[in-house]
Amino acid sequence: MTDRIEDSPLYRIANPRSIAIFGASNKFTAMGTGILSSIKQMGYDGAIYPVHPREETVQGHKAYSSVLDLPEAPDLAIIVLPTPVVPEVMEACGQKGIGHAIVVSGGFREVGDGGAALEKQLNEAAARHNMRFLGPNCIGAVNTHFKLNATFLPCEHPPGFIGMASQSGSFITQMFDYLGRYNLGFSSGFSVGNEASIDIVDCLEYLAKCPDTRVIALYIESIRRGRDFIDAARRIAPQKPIVAYYVGGTEAGGRAGLSHTGALAGADRVYDGVFRQSGVIRAHSIEEMFDICWCLGTTALPRGNRVVIQTHSGGPGAVAADACARNGLELPSIEAQTREKLAEYIPSTGSMNNPVDLTFTKRNLDYFVDIPDVLLQDNNTDALMVYMMMPRRMVLMVAETMSVSMEEAKTIAAQFISDQSRQLADAMRNAKKPWIGYSYYSSESDFIRKLYEAGAPVLPGPNRAARALGALHEYVQLCEKIST
């Protein structure tokens, strides 16, 4: 364990002041070319040194025929070359004094004995020069706060707060677009590949110290340093939540044992126990993992499992109530004093049971600010779930009644949606209890998109919202257990 983030073997991989890249050329089909292009596209502002045997320049950068000719020893080498030459290139990088590398090339341990022998040579070369590296057989690393995207796909989402380590090759790059849709993003992301030098536990330790990371996400197929993982996660989780998605690796099944215990010990159940013991929240799908990260990174933590649901339509309320019940959440009835306070807002058609169903409110601010505020003050409320929608057409109709031109009405409507979403997002963020939105509307709706942009968690549908709230409660319980 290292105390300072600068001492982590990942620090100079995620924050390199200069980079040597092997395998990038002017040929646009080469994978190395794609990685260099990603690095440039995100606006990396350190020095870039392409190493190429023949080219004089690569994508506008002066190229060097040997790493030994570089004017300095860069912080990081990115190697995207045919497998057989990788160990000797690693050796040359070591001679130059480069301390860290990302080995993207595959064809090592994952392909069998021949590859395993090459991986051993790679490890030996690195060990001779005290080098640490990510991979081999990985897609690289991204640090959006350092404007570094050393992967082969463009990353267009804004700098985010989710720190991720993945044992699946290209998974992180696949998520760039997905997270961007909700205005979420990675702080840093690492693809660990064969974990020959740096493994998922090293990533966990780094992300724990990373100031831009509010929540850690893990994609796990198999944990190799088992005990170290448990010890590290138990130490980290109470300070920074960890959410893991596990998909059975090759170890599942085929346990020959004489006991019932051996027969019952499927990898999936064992991992359930490992995660719970480690204080790690287990997600059962990718969407769920990022939903949980989203809420953990943007809302307060609940003191208990009692949820108040607010809607203006019976259906979304009933579905949310059902979803809460299936996620270990309770629906308390609201206090008498809360009912009194609500009376002035709720028409006779509404319901003050939980779900609180308003059916109709005269002013939008009542629905999005005043009523949630009253509900959050209720002592029976541990968390609030509010159905959110504001169709543009509806706002436009109101604007049109103000006897202005169509163009002016559009401007007024856009301004109104913008103001409302900002106020709402502020209120959600400042609430002392978790307050999350859910909607069947997507970012196609101006209102929902503006909420995403303002950093408000508005989850797609009540099931996902309820599961995420359930996970927040689970996290609080895990922390309590670990600290006893």
Place this chain on the structure above:
Amino acid sequence: MEIIDQALAAGRRALSEYDAKRLLADYGIAVTREQLAADRSAAVEAARQIGFPVVVKGSGAELMHKTESGVVFVNIADEQGVAEAFDAISSKLGAGFEAVLVQEMVSGKRELVLGLHREPQFGPCVMLGIGGVLTEVINDTAFRIAPFGEAEARDMAAELRAKKVFDAFRGEAAADMDQLAKNLCALGRIGLEQENIAEIDINPLIITPEGRLKAVDALVVLKESSHD
């Protein structure tokens, strides 16, 4: 540990039930009162000392699944029943007969399974589950990697789908969760300290009407490599 060394020296794959329970008792896990008997009169005398009703089982290190082998007789009320059970077991096992185990009959509606196995990447792994003959059908289990503390052990119980089994149930008291947590931690300690043990099954571990826990049957499998 002497019990294990002797079994390994004899080339056995597992401890006898009797030895397995002595090992568990050494680690503080409550087991049935029981005696080994090599002949019929010793069996009857053992039953008299333990008190009726009793259970009579075939005993031997190679007898791993006794119920399936038809050498378990339960709820025997008198001396004649013990003698008959002894004869049935000795004739069933023939030349392979070693002894019978006479033990107290533990009643209780709730049966648990506790276990230990080794995970290559994590080390000794302790299991808690719903026990009895339907264990594998019900498949309601929780696992933890040793070492772990009692808070973690209690959380294993909370993880079971059928966690209400630990509450008061049909006139029987709530289970002693302190004892359960201690038993689970003890299994973890066995895993850490006894490298020659590959796997353990305690099935059933019965919750008595008073809420106490008692290991009624136990299997301790030894490491493959250690008896080559």
